[in-house]
Amino acid sequence: MIEFEHVCKKFKGHTVxxxxxxxxEDGDFVAIIGASGCGKTTTLKMINRLISPTSGKILIDGENIAHKDVIALRRNMGYAIQQTGLFPHLTVRKNIEMIPRIQKKDPAEIEKNTQALMKMVGLDPQNFLDRYPKELSGGQQQRVGVARAFATDPKIILMDEPFSALDPITREGLQDKLLDLQAELKKTIVFVTHDMDEAIKLADRIIIMDHGQLVQYDTPENILKNPANEFVAQFVGHKRIWGSPDFIKAEDIMIEHPIGCSPELTLFRCLEQMRNRNVDSLMVVKDGILQGILTAKQALAEPDRSVKARSIMTQNVLHVAPQDTILDVLHLMNENHVSTIPVLDKSHTLMGLITRSSLVATMSSQFFETEAI
Ligand SMILES: Nc1ncnc2c1ncn2[C@@H]1O[C@H](COP(=O)(O)OP(=O)(O)O)[C@@H](O)[C@H]1O
Ligand SMILES: [Mg+2]
Structure with a gap:
């Protein structure tokens, strides 16, 4: 675990x-994001002691890093930066293997590891290992930089805008590679970026910084849904949630107290209820559990209005769970040509209802919020 405790940094009396x-936490991928000059790089460099705090403590696994041997500290930390930091006079292989060789690791082991790392970042070892950095494209150099950061199998990897100089397609490809690596190796990664899409795509949690201060530290989902203040909201952008529809859950868009009735209610009463409440269907509920749906059409088709709801309602209705996404809901609606989908928990308790019109209402409210700003 990496802990910052009341860390303060001043440069020549100027507080940054x-x-x-x-x-x-161990194994977390944390993105630090914020405007240029807000202190991201300074924060990152304090973790590997390229910069020392003016006051406060940084602990790794409970130990104050100020008291650790700085060489040992850095050897156990991968570091990748935008300018790659590759040594121009060394081949790709030597760049990747430099630290493992200094550490006198078994040469056969090093070789195997280098081959595996090259493959993981999508570079053919045969083709690239003996080239010099200048013989590689920017994207290829960046891949080598990432491979090198993983080469000592460190617990912690620090990355400072490693992909920001790349074209969007190369960047996306490298982000995907990094996600694959992380899924396999579960490092603790601290990743500085100024690109919100990148942070949302990669990170388990995001730290949003403003003028050297942490303004929000949360999962991408919570940051998108509940920005801590107007600064975060502006930074994130109100429309961005629609770029990550997986984060929009059924429970976020459902009507919370749909109009219901007891299974024992007569159709006469049911129709009256629908008229009064201005709906064209009722959720038939017993002890909170959904029994079925009764539509106005069904009720009107039955001449005997003393019949009870339970005898003509539709049973086994299609439903979604609170955590299903808006995409699941849309698929279900389109594939089955239904316009009303109840949201049920595991025990079939009725939690809410999604209708085509509630969907449209949610979507348009998001866009109206944007325009209001
Ligand atoms: N070595 C330094 N000496 C003086 N000022 C610095 C130094 N490094 C960074 N700063 C200042 O600290 C602030 C934060 O910088 P930095 O951490 O690099 O921001 P970011 O990475 O978020 O763009 C900036 O105002 C920058 O000018
Ligand atoms: Mg920076």
Missing amino acids: IPDLSFKI
């Missing part, structure tokens, strides 16, 4: 980071 505290 006033008072920063946060924790990063």
Whole structure:
């Protein structure tokens, strides 16, 4: 675990980071994001002691890093930066293997590892290992930079805008590679970026910084849904949630107290209820559990209005769970040509209802919010 405890950093009396505290759990991929000059790089460099805090403490696994041997500290930390930091006079192989060789690891082991890393970042070892950095494209160099950051199999990897100089397609490809690597190796990754899409795509949690201060530290989903303040909301952008529809859950868009009736209610009463409440169907509920749906059409087709709801309602209705996404809901609606979908928990308790019109209402409210700003 990495812990910042009241870390302050001043450069020549000028405070860049006033008072920063946060924790990063082992195996988490944390993105630090914020405007240029807000202190992201400074924060990152304090973790590997390229910069020392003016006051406060940084702990790794409970140990204050100020008291650790700095060489040992850095050897156990991968570091990748935008300018790659590759040594121009060394081949790709030597760049990747430099630290493992200094550490006197078994040469056969190193060779095997290098081959595996090259494949993981999508570079053919045969083709690239003996080239020099200048013989590679920017994207290829960046891949080598990533491979090198993983080469010592460190627990912690620090990355400072490693992909920001790349064209969008190369960047996307490398982001995907990094996600694959992380799924396999489960490192603790601290990744600085100024690109919100990148942070949302990659990180388990995002730290949003403004003028050296942490303004929000949360999952991408919660940041998109509940920005801590107007700064975050502006930074994130109100429309962005629609770029990540997986984060929009059925429970976020459902009507919370749909109009219901007891299975024992007569059709006469049911129709009256629908008229009064201005709906064209009722959720038939017993002890909170959904029994079926009764539509106005069904009720009107039955001449005997003393019949009870349960005898003509539709049973086994299609439904979604609260955590299903808006995409699941849309698929279900389109494939089955239904316009009303109840949201049920595991025990079939009725949690809410999604209708075509509630969907449209949610979507348009998002866009109206955007325009209001
Ligand atoms: N070595 C330094 N000396 C003086 N000021 C610095 C130094 N490094 C960074 N700064 C200042 O600290 C602030 C934060 O910089 P930095 O951490 O690089 O921001 P970011 O990475 O978020 O763009 C900036 O105002 C920058 O000018
Ligand atoms: Mg920076």
